[in-house]
Amino acid sequence: GQNIDQPTEMTATEGAIVQINCTYQTSGFNGLFWYQQHAGEAPTFLSYNVLDGLEEKGRFSSFLSRSKGYSYLLLKELQMKDSASYLCAGGGADGLTFGKGTHLIIQP
Amino acid sequence: DTAVSQTPKYLVTQMGNDKSIKCEQNLGHDTMYWYKQDSKKFLKIMFSYNNKELIINETVPNRFSPKSPDKAHLNLHINSLELGDSAVYFCASSPTSGSYNEQFFGPGTRLTVL
Numbered sequence: 001g002q003n004i005d006q007p008t009e010m011t012a013t014e015g016a017i018v019q020i021n022c023t024y025q026t027s028g029f030n031g032l033f034w035y036q037q038h039a040g041e042a043p044t045f046l047s048y049n050v051l052d053g054l055e056e057k058g059r060f061s062s063f064l065s066r067s068k069g070y071s072y073l074l075l076k077e078l079q080m081k082d083s084a085s086y087l088c089a090g091g092g093a094d095g096l097t098f099g100k101g102t103h104l105i106i107q108p
Numbered sequence: 109d110t111a112v113s114q115t116p117k118y119l120v121t122q123m124g125n126d127k128s129i130k131c132e133q134n135l136g137h138d139t140m141y142w143y144k145q146d147s148k149k150f151l152k153i154m155f156s157y158n159n160k161e162l163i164i165n166e167t168v169p170n171r172f173s174p175k176s177p178d179k180a181h182l183n184l185h186i187n188s189l190e191l192g193d194s195a196v197y198f199c200a201s202s203p204t205s206g207s208y209n210e211q212f213f214g215p216g217t218r219l220t221v222l
Contacts, residue, residue: 030207042198042213043151050208085149091207095141095163098151 002026002090004099011105012078020073020102022088030091032064032071037085037101046073046086080106111135112214114199120220121189129184129217131199140182141200141211142174151198157182158205186219194221 003025012018024032031050035043049055049064049071061074073086085101112133121127133140139158145151155174156163162174171187186193196216202209 033210037149042215044213045210048208048210087151095153095156095207096211097153100148100150103149 002092002097004088004090004097006086006088006099006102008100009103009105011107012075014078014080014106014108016078017074017076018078018104020075020086020088020104022071022073022099024069024071024088024090024099026069026090026092026097028092029066032062033089033091033096034060034062034071034073035087035089035098037087039084043087075104078106080108082106112199112201112212114197114214114217116217117215118218118220120222122222123189123191125189126185126187127189127219128186129197129199129219131182131184131214133180133199133201133212133214135201135203135212137201137203137212138179139202139205139209140176141202142182142184143198143200143213145196145198145216147195154184155182156205161205189219189221191221194219 006022034046037043047062054063059076064071083106087101088099089096115130141156142154154168173185175183198216199214200211202211
């Protein structure tokens with residue numbers, strides 16, 4: 001099985017940068033996903049890391065360290081529409097296991 | 109075109125009833141899933157279904173049963189509904205069963221059991 005841990009809630013300011021951390025313990029690790037979920041909507045895919053290092057995609061970047069069981073999602077130039085929950089998910093022998101999500105609040 | 113669709117979007121029913129939620133994907137994916145998201149927003153896998161192979165999360169009560177008439181459809185049937193079944197149920201699909209695949213989620217079905 002897997003254990004995924006991430007903060008419950010974070011607050012940041014419009015235009016700033018925020019880093020959402022995720023730690024995981026997993027058997028048969030197969031990669032680390034980040035999903036975004038707006039209130040009342042379905043989760044949508046943001047990023048996937050299977051090798052160590054940083055993957056950059058526009059304003060969003062995701063980092064993975066397999067030796068430390070650690071990932072983060074970095075959001076730059078924050079916009080009000082980035083207010084959402086961000087779900088860390090580990091791929092493993094049992095499929096995808098999601099963390100409880102980090103509710104990100106963006107303030108003007 | 110909607111990639112993964114679910115019906116109904118909202119379902120309100122009495123305790124003890126039996127209900128079904130339908131899911132269809134037009135992505136040509138081989139694997140489909142059902143997730144339950146509770147009031148605390150915790151998203152938990154219930155089933156994955158790939159080429160007639162069903163993988164069940166052992167914590168799911170046997171009142172819940174997935175039914176797949178073909179590769180593009182995975183319906184969820186729930187018997188003897190209980191108050192604790194109230195949640196949002198998401199269907200998802202991925203190209204294959206490998207957990208390295210991105211999953212595409214449907215819009216969700218909000219089930220309320222009274």
